[in-house]
Amino acid sequence: MAIDLVVGTQTTVRVPGSSANLGPGFDTLGLALGIYDTVTVEVTSSGLEIEIYGEGADDLPRDGSHLVVRAIHAGLAAAGVQAPGLRVRCENTIPQSRGLGSSAAAAAAGVVAANALAGKPLNNDQLVQLASTFEGHPDNAAASVLGGAVVSWTDIPVDGHSQPTYRAVGIGVHPDIRATALVPNFHASTHAVRKVLPEQVTHLDARFNVSRVAVMTVALQHHPELLLEGTRDRLHQPYRADVLPVTAEWVNRLRNRGYAAYLSGAGPTCMVLHTQPIDERVLDAAREDGLRVIELPVAGPVEAS
Numbered sequence: 001m002a003i004d005l006v007v008g009t010q011t012t013v014r015v016p017g018s019s020a021n022l023g024p025g026f027d028t029l030g031l032a033l034g035i036y037d038t039v040t041v042e043v044t045s046s047g048l049e050i051e052i053y054g055e056g057a058d059d060l061p062r063d064g065s066h067l068v069v070r071a072i073h074a075g076l077a078a079a080g081v082q083a084p085g086l087r088v089r090c091e092n093t094i095p096q097s098r099g100l101g102s103s104a105a106a107a108a109a110g111v112v113a114a115n116a117l118a119g120k121p122l123n124n125d126q127l128v129q130l131a132s133t134f135e136g137h138p139d140n141a142a143a144s145v146l147g148g149a150v151v152s153w154t155d156i157p158v159d160g161h162s163q164p165t166y167r168a169v170g171i172g173v174h175p176d177i178r179a180t181a182l183v184p185n186f187h188a189s190t191h192a193v194r195k196v197l198p199e200q201v202t203h204l205d206a207r208f209n210v211s212r213v214a215v216m217t218v219a220l221q222h223h224p225e226l227l228l229e230g231t232r233d234r235l236h237q238p239y240r241a242d243v244l245p246v247t248a249e250w251v252n253r254l255r256n257r258g259y260a261a262y263l264s265g266a267g268p269t270c271m272v273l274h275t276q277p278i279d280e281r282v283l284d285a286a287r288e289d290g291l292r293v294i295e296l297p298v299a300g301p302v303e304a305s
Contacts, residue, residue: 002082010042011116015109016299017094018101018143019179020265022220022273023231024212030143030150030168031220031273032299033179035100037092039068039109043117044085055092055102067103067134071110074130078111079118095292097187099265104140107131108302112145116304125167128152132166140265142168147301149173149220172221173298176275180283183292184246184268193266196239205234224275227260231273237263244268250286257282 014036022029037055048069050062060066068090076082094102111130115122122130127145132138138152145168152168216230240263241248247263250270254261259278264271270291272278283293 002077002080005043005076005081005083005117007043007045007084009117010040011113011304012038012040013109013113013116013302013304014038015105015112015144015302016147017105018140019099019181019269019271020101020139020143021233021236021262022149022216023237023260023262024209024233024235025139025151025216026209026233026236027137027139027154028152028213029216030101030139030152031173031179032143032147032149032301033100033181034297034299035094035294036299037090037094037102037105037109039091039106039113040089041072041113041117042087043083044087046085048085049087051089053089053091055094056096057092059096060090067106068110068113071107071131071134072114074133075111075114075122075127076118078126078130079115079121081114081118083117095183095269098183099188099263099267099269099271100181100183101140101144101265104131104135105144107134108141108144112302112304120304128168129166133163138166138168142166145302146170147299149298151217171217174221174224174275177220177224177227177273177298178275179296179298180272180274180278181264181292181294181296182250182270182272182286183294185290185292186268188244188266188268193240193243196243197236198239201235209233209235224273227273227275228255228258231260231262233262240267246289246291250289250291254282 131141219226219230
């Protein structure tokens with residue numbers, strides 16, 4: 001039987017956004033970014049109260065279907081506790097549905113908040129598993145939980161019915177690496193953008209991406225001069241270019257100038273990893289094109305207090 005939490009128990013979670021794939025690492029590589037949502041959760045005597053400020057305030061639900069709330073309940077169940085009621089306050093700065101890990105951050109915030117309310121019985125592997133279940137892949141969620149860069153993978157059960165196991169391990173990030181996001185003013189549906197991907201790829205393209213993922217892990221840790229080569233991809237970005245033409249144009253423009261640009265997650269954000277400042281004239285051109293320019297450090301893990 002689940003244990004009831006004490007009314008008035010409270011926690012505040014600060015969760016970073018993230019960038020997934022990093023070019024070739026489809027559903028595998030992720031990077032936590034210094035843009036944060038803050039979620040405060042308090043146990044109440046009954047009911048559910050939700051306040052939302054910032055990004056998504058006009059669109060996100062204020063009932064039990066809210067992703068943070070669903071993740072809180074999943075985390076509480078995993079920890080063996082329950083709350084008679086909840087008050088949830090979300091202060092969002094991560095742009096919604098832009099390829100910056102907003103949904104993964106919401107899931108991570110919810111399970112981490114639940115774990116904190118319960119006295120932190122769950123370890124990072126369990127938190128990654130719980131948060132990734134909402135996403136169906138662990139790259140963004142693992143980055144938000146663990147911070148830094150992550151290599152993640154999914155174990156699919158052979159019976160075809162059991163829950164997949166989501167795993168991740170953190171890798172070091174060279175201290176000179178930072179990120180700049182060029183964020184369009186429109187959303188992208190991960191599901192819709194995935195639909196354009198082919199069911200089969202050539203052996204040549206698969207081999208190409210395997211090699212570039214290996215290069216990328218080395219580039220992130222020790223050799224940032226290899227970021228341009230390490231962000232090359234043949235498995236998903238070429239197919240998404242037709243449905244994300246603005247992003248594809250900017251990825252190509254930046255790469256032609258020698259910048260390690262790529263489609264962040266399912267887009268539509270164009271992300272650049274770099275060690276030297278990007279030419280301000282390039283950024284001004286992006287702004288004139290209607291893109292929001294956000295300079296982002298690599299972030300540490302989610303924090304709960």
